[in-house]
Structures are given as C-alpha cells and as structure tokens.
Amino acid sequence: MELYRNNEIPPIEYTPGTSEFRDAVIGLARYWTAIAEDLHADEPGVQERTAAACLRFRKECAMFDYARALQWHDPQGVYVHTDIPYLPDGGYRDGEVRGHLLDVYIPRDAIVRGGNTLPVYIDIHGGGFTYGYKELNRNFNTHLADLGFGVFSLNYRPAPQTDLVGQLHDIQAALCWIGEHITQFPVSPDNIFITGDSAGACLSLLTLLIEHNDDAAHAFGIERASGIHLRGASLISGVYDITPSSPMRARLAETVGNEFFAGLDDATVFLDPADWLTQGIGIPPLFLVTSSDDFVQSETLALATSLARNGRDFELHDFKVPGTQTLGHVFPVGMTWLPESERVLHGIREFSYPLTR
Numbered sequence: 423m424e425l426y427r428n429n430e431i432p433p434i435e436y437t438p439g440t441s442e443f444r445d446a447v448i449g450l451a452r453y454w455t456a457i458a459e460d461l462h463a464d465e466p467g468v469q470e471r472t473a474a475a476c477l478r479f480r481k482e483c484a485m486f487d488y489a490r491a492l493q494w495h496d497p498q499g500v501y502v503h504t505d506i507p508y509l510p511d512g513g514y515r516d517g518e519v520r521g522h523l524l525d526v527y528i529p530r531d532a533i534v535r536g537g538n539t540l541p542v543y544i545d546i547h548g549g550g551f552t553y554g555y556k557e558l559n560r561n562f563n564t565h566l567a568d569l570g571f572g573v574f575s576l577n578y579r580p581a582p583q584t585d586l587v588g589q590l591h592d593i594q595a596a597l598c599w600i601g602e603h604i605t606q607f608p609v610s611p612d613n614i615f616i617t618g619d620s621a622g623a624c625l626s627l628l629t630l631l632i633e634h635n636d637d638a639a640h641a642f643g644i645e646r647a648s649g650i651h652l653r654g655a656s657l658i659s660g661v662y663d664i665t666p667s668s669p670m671r672a673r674l675a676e677t678v679g680n681e682f683f684a685g686l687d688d689a690t691v692f693l694d695p696a697d698w699l700t701q702g703i704g705i706p707p708l709f710l711v712t713s714s715d716d717f718v719q720s721e722t723l724a725l726a727t728s729l730a731r732n733g734r735d736f737e738l739h740d741f742k743v744p745g746t747q748t749l750g751h752v753f754p755v756g757m758t759w760l761p762e763s764e765r766v767l768h769g770i771r772e773f774s775y776p777l778t779r
Contacts, residue, residue, distance in 0.1 A: 426453065429560055431491040444485065451484035454491070454557035455549070456520070460583050472582050472679035476552045479677045483553045490756045494561040497568040501528045502560075508576075508599035509592075521579035524596055525556050527567035532608045541613040541778050542572045543656070543770075544600065546593065546629070548620025548752060551678050552581040559619070562755040566617075569771050572609035574600050578625070581678040586664075587685045590642050593629050597648035613778040616655045617770070619752040620718070623660025630655050631692055635703050641689035653777045656709040656770045659716050659752045662725045663694040670721065695725050699732040707735040709773040711766055713749040714742050737773055739766065 426432065431450060437443045448457055457480050461473040496502065503526040507513060512522035532540045543566055547559040556563075556575040563573045578592035604611045618626030631638040632647050639647045664671045664683070671683065691697050708729065712722035719740070726738045741762055743749050754766035 424453065429494045429496045429564065431488075431494060433492055434488075444481075447488045448481060448484050450491070451488065454487070454560075455480060455484060455554045456580060457481065457484065460580065469582070469679075469681075472677075472681070475677045475679070476582060479550060480553045483549065487558070487756065493757070493759060496560075496564045499530045500564045500567045501530050501533060502526075502564065503528075506599075508596040512577075519579065520555060521577045521583065521592060522595070523556070523577045524599070525560070525563070525573075525575040526607065527563050527573040527575065528607060528609070529567050529570060529572075532572070536608055538605070538608060538610055540570070540572045540609040541774060542574065542604075542609045542615065543774075544597070544614065544616045544650075544652075545573055545575045546578070546616070546618035546622035546625050547575070548618065548622040548659075548755075549580070550674065551586070551589065551621045551682065554580070559622075559755055561758055562619075565758045565767060566770070569767055571771075571774075572607060581682050585682045585684055587643055589625060590628060590632065591644065593625060594632070594644055594648055597629075597633075597650050601648055601650050610778070612651070614650055614652055615774050615777075616652050617657070618655075618660070619658040619755045621661055623657040624662060624664065626655055626657060627660065627662060627695070628692065630705055631698065631703070634705055638689075638692050638698075638703070641692055643685065652706060654706045654708065654774060656711070656773065657722075657725075658711045658754055658766070659713075659718060660710075660721060660725070661718055662721050663696070665690060665693045665697075668694070670718070696728045699728050699734065705734070707737075707773070707777065709737050709739070709770060711739045711741075711754060713740065713753060713762075715748055716751050716753075718751070737769075739769060 434446045458477055461477055505523045508524050509522040511519045514520055545559055545563055547554050556577045563575045567573050576596045578589045616626045630652055633652050661670050710722050710726055712719045729736045741749055754763040757763055
C-alpha cells in the first residue's frame with residue numbers, strides 16, 4: 423500500500439457535491455480504509471443488504487476524514503516500520519489479508535539509547551467495526567511515539583469479512599506476535615498498555631477482559647489468551663454496551679448486520695461493563711476520553727459510572743465544548759493538532775508512566 427511522504431495526503435481541488443471530487447477523495451481514502459474491495463455478498467438477502475450498508479458507511483466516513491487527513495503529518499524523530507504480517511497470510515496481494523498486518527512506531531531516541539525500558543501502547547483503530555485500517559490512526563500513533571512510547575498499531579479484518587469474535591481472534595493473533603517479537607525492539611516487555619477509539623475502544627476493553635479473565639476468553643472462543651500483561655488502557659469515544667437490547671447494538675446492526683454479533687450467547691455477561699464489573703472481575707486502570715458533542719458521550723459516562731460504583735481505578739476526561747466550537751467524535755485521534763488533543767496525549771503519558779515499573 424502506497425505511503426504518502428511523511429504521511430501527507432495530497433490535496434484535491436475542493437469542488438464539493440461533484441462526483442469527480444467524491445471519487446477522487448475515495449481513491450485517496452484507500453490509503454486508510456477498504457471501500458468496496460471486501461464487500462462480496464456470498465448469500466442473497468441479508469448479506470447483500472449488509473454489504474450495501476457497509477459501503478455507504480465507508481464512503482461517508484471517507485468524505486468526513488479527508489478534511490482531517492490533509493492535516494496529518496509525522497513528527498520528526500519517529501521511526502516507522504509498516505506492514506508487518508502478524509499471521510502468514512498478511513499482505514495486499516490476491517489471496518492475502520490486509521487485516522493481518524501491523525505497524526511499529528519507535529522514537530529514534532530510544533533506538534539510539536538502546537535498552538528495553540520504553541513503555542508500549544498497542545493501538546486498535548475504530549471505524550464502526552467495518553471502516554478503516556491502521557493507517558487511519560497513523561497520525562495519532564506517531565504523535566504518541568513522539569511523547570515517549572513504542573506503538574504497535576494493529577489491523578483486524580473489518581466486517582463483513584468477519585464478525586466480532588473473528589476480530590477479537592485477529593487481535594489475539596497480533597498480541598501473540600508482539601509477545602514473541604517484542605525483544606527485537608528497544609521497548610519494555612513489562613510495561614504494555616492498550617488504546618482504542620470508538621469501535622476500537624470496545625475491542626480494546628474486551629481484549630483487556632480476555633487477557634485478565636479466563637471465563638471471558640473462553641466465552642469469546644479463545645482457549646488461551648496471549649499472556650501479555652496489560653497494565654492499563656486509554657479509551658477514546660468508545661462504544662461499550664453491546665448487549666442485544668442496547669440502542670448501540672441496534673444502531674451498529676443497521677450497518678454491519680445482526681450476523682456480526684453471532685456466536686456471542688456465552689459472552690452476553692461480558693458485553694456490558696455494568697454486568698461484569700459487579701461480579702468483581704479485575705481490570706487495570708482506565709483513562710477515558712469523550713466530549714459534550716461526542717455522539718456516544720453517554721457510553722463513556724455510563725462506563726465511568728459503573729467503574730465508580732464498583733470502586734475501580736479510572737480517570738475521566740469529558741471536554742465541555744462551547745456552542746461556537748466543535749470537538750466531536752474521537753477528536754484526539756483525528757485531530758492531534760488541537761490544544762484539547764494535545765492535552766489528551768500528554769494526559770495519556772501522565773496516566774501511563776506512573777503505572778510502569
């Protein structure tokens with residue numbers, strides 16, 4: 423996949439409303455997402471409707487993210503190693519799976535100094551479980567590395583290529599690869615955190631559960647978790663209650679289809695934090711971010727409430743936005759240059775470093 427120089431996206435003459443402009447934007451967006459490449463409907467009916475809904479959603483997101491992408495840039499001093507297969511079939515050629523690749527971001531200063539002390543973040547991108555690949559978060563990841571973290575940024579197969587269980591299995595495969603290869607990088611194998619935004623925050627929280635609770639692992643069909651000891655999580659604009667009766671589950675199903683949530687009968691208790699937190703299941707500290715104009719703000723506030731009721735360790739950063747401004751959904755990931763985003767990035771560092779050993 424072509425990487426634009428220093429992660430700079432070439433501008434297109436701004437002629438909104440024209441098909442030429444839309445097609446050009448979608449062409450550039452293939453840098454950070456699939457558009458129609460993996461939407462084959464194997465079965466009539468539901469599959470066809472799901473493919474059509476995913477296609478519409480991806481195109482809408484691509485148009486929205488293009489304006490942000492024009493501001494992307496890689497800070498100096500960050501080494502980027504892209505497109506590492508974490509499963510043998512990872513790649514871009516026919517028969518290979520783009521969803522089975524990962525990137526690594528390392529501060530060059532850490533490479534010069536050597537040693538294995540640099541704390542690590544594993545990043546899981548968002549996109550409604552169907553939109554985006556790791557490149558969507560490259561700008562966030564390079565800036566996180568610039569603040570003093572090694573970053574492993576993961577792909578996973580988007581819907582409808584696979585379902586929620588399949589995505590969690592992809593993430594587990596990536597974590598196993600990281601566990602086997604982490605000593606090849608100048609980072610600490612003992613100080614690993616996880617981060618995710620939107621759907622990626624949901625996958626991050628479920629992964630945190632899987633790594634810390636055998637019952638959760640088995641409920642999602644994972645015989646044995648990777649064994650990576652996650653010391654904490656930074657979750658941005660997340661979706662957390664995906665129980666069958668939740669409004670968010672119904673909203674997601676309109677895009678990814680009800681079949682995306684197949685195979686979860688044994689995992690129902692783990693689909694809403696309010697349920698599993700009351701059972702005394704232990705998780706490490708959480709750093710939570712949202713804003714008053716985030717359309718899923720209530721999800722983060724509900725998670726924070728459940729954590730507080732059960733005496734768990736967390737920080738909540740809920741930005742109040744005046745009527746003359748906007749922050750919106752996943753603003754620290756999509757717009758790292760904003761003062762509020764810089765506060766979040768520095769807050770992640772202040773949250774994480776005291777937890778290292």
